[in-house]
Structure formats: structure tokens, C-alpha cells
Amino acid sequence: MEKKITTLLFDLDGTLINTNELIIASFLHTLNHYYPNQYTREDVYEFIGPSLLETFSGLDLERAEEMIEHYREHNHLHHDLLVEEYEGVYETIRELKERNYKVGIVTTKMRKAVQRGLLKGRLDSFFDVVVTLDDVKNPKPDPEPIELALKLIGSSAEETIMVGDNSHDILAGKNAGTKTAGVAWALKGRDYLEQYGPDYMLENMRDLLKIVES
Structure with a gap:
């Protein structure tokens, strides 16, 4: 199961x-x-x-x-x-927190730039862990950043979804043993992401709310 x-x-x-x-x-x-x-x-x-x-x-x-x-x-x-917000992202992350899900960020950006982006997107108060390029030796698609995030957040790969817009995100999730979700609004397009076999494809970030409750 x-x-x-x-x-x-x-x-x-x-x-x-x-x-x-x-x-x-x-x-x-x-x-x-x-x-x-x-x-x-x-x-x-x-x-x-x-x-x-x-x-x-x-x-x-x-x-x-x-x-x-x-x-x-x-x-x-x-x-x-x-920098702009994506429709549905703020509301979805807020609701996930309200439902007591653990949420984190795993990025190849440096921490200073990450903090600025989170402030611009009104997302700075939500995340339990933020793993940046400063924190690891091997960035995505290596599993190290995801494994560090899971260690810090106290979760297992089997109960986690990694969400991203790039092959590095999907492959890092697979390498770490998590479920993976691609976002259809990725600049490189849905077809580009689907070739890496994500478990889910999100048309809007709100789709996650149905997925986690299924």
C-alpha cells in the first residue's frame, strides 16, 4: 500500500x-x-x-x-x-499549510536570491525548509538537495512529491525516490516535461490539492 x-x-x-x-x-x-x-x-x-x-x-x-x-x-x-506571480500558487501553498502538509523548496539558486523571490511572490512565511545551492555540493538532478530537505523536514521520500518545471526537478525526484509532478506552464512546455515521465502533470497549482487528498 x-x-x-x-x-x-x-x-x-x-x-x-x-x-x-x-x-x-x-x-x-x-x-x-x-x-x-x-x-x-x-x-x-x-x-x-x-x-x-x-x-x-x-x-x-x-x-x-x-x-x-x-x-x-x-x-x-x-x-x-x-518577476510575477503565477495564478493559483499563493492560494494553493497557503491551503496546503492550513491542511498541515509539510512544504519545502529545493532550488539551484543562492539563498539571497531565493529570499527575494519568495518575498516578491508573497510566499516567504509558508515553507518549513528551503534548500538552496549554498547548502549542497551536488545540485539537482543529483538527489542530494531533496535528501537534505527530507532530512530537515522529517519526512520520507515515499510520502513526498517533488514539483518542478524542468527535467532537473523530475530527475532529482526520481533519483531520491519521491513522486514527481511537472507543471504545464513550464517555459519549455508540457511535451518537454512529459518525456521525463513525471507521475503527475499540473495544469494549475490547485491540482495538487486533489492529488494529495486522493
Whole structure:
């Protein structure tokens, strides 16, 4: 018999808050600085999901840290102007807490940026645990961040769903042994996510309320 779901872990960018335009703008700003007129908007989609170190190291190992700083400077400057809420997210997370579910965040962002995003999305008071890139050696899709979140929150993988908009989220959940849910509003699209075999596909975050009670 399957364990009842008690715990939900969420990616942040593209899942709980709409940072797509901010991320795309920050990548284009950085890439056009180092590689003028070589990258289009669509070209940067593949960079969304992995850590910045992974992405920029793949482009230029020697200048990766410099490129990360260039990206973050633009990202921080334009954060509040470009970040938006997703319909249904705030209400769903609030209701999950009211129903006494454990909720956490597992992200490849640094903690300072995560806290700013949570404030912008009005979500800063809800989460029992927030695991960021600062807390682990191996980011998603490695299971380490999810395993750390479960240890801190006091839950098992069998009673947990990992929710995200990227392959790294789905694969990390599978590697850690949790259930997984993809979000249909992912920038890369439903078809992209479905090829990684999530257990659930959410049309709206509110769909989670039915899933956890089933």
C-alpha cells in the first residue's frame, strides 16, 4: 500500500514564481556581452534549469565565475520589475499549510536570491525548509538537495512529491525516490516535461490539492 502524501517540495523559478523573463533577459545581457549577437531568446532556453556554474562552465570554464557575476548583477537589478506571480500558487501553498502538509523548496539558486523571490511572490512565511545551492555540493538532478530537505523536514521520500518545471526537478525526484509532478506552464512546455515521465502533470497549482487528498 502506498504511503499517503504528507510532504511537497517545490522548485522555485518557473514553478512557484514566474522568473522566466528575468532569467532570459539576464542570460541575453551576459551572453551578448561576451558573445555579441550570437544568441537569441530561444537559444537560452536550454540554459534554464541547471546551475549557473554548470551553464557558464560549459561555455567558458576560465571565465565562468566572471560571467556568473555579470549575470547576477543584471538579475538583481531587474528582479522586482520582471518577476510575477503565477495564478493559483499563493492560494494553493497557503491551503496546503492550513491542511498541515509539510512544504519545502529545493532550488539551484543562492539563498539571497531565493529570499527575494519568495518575498516578491508573497510566499516567504509558508515553507518549513528551503534548500538552496549554498547548502549542497551536488545540485539537482543529483538527489542530494531533496535528501537534505527530507532530512530537515522529517519526512520520507515515499510520502513526498517533488514539483518542478524542468527535467532537473523530475530527475532529482526520481533519483531520491519521491513522486514527481511537472507543471504545464513550464517555459519549455508540457511535451518537454512529459518525456521525463513525471507521475503527475499540473495544469494549475490547485491540482495538487486533489492529488494529495486522493
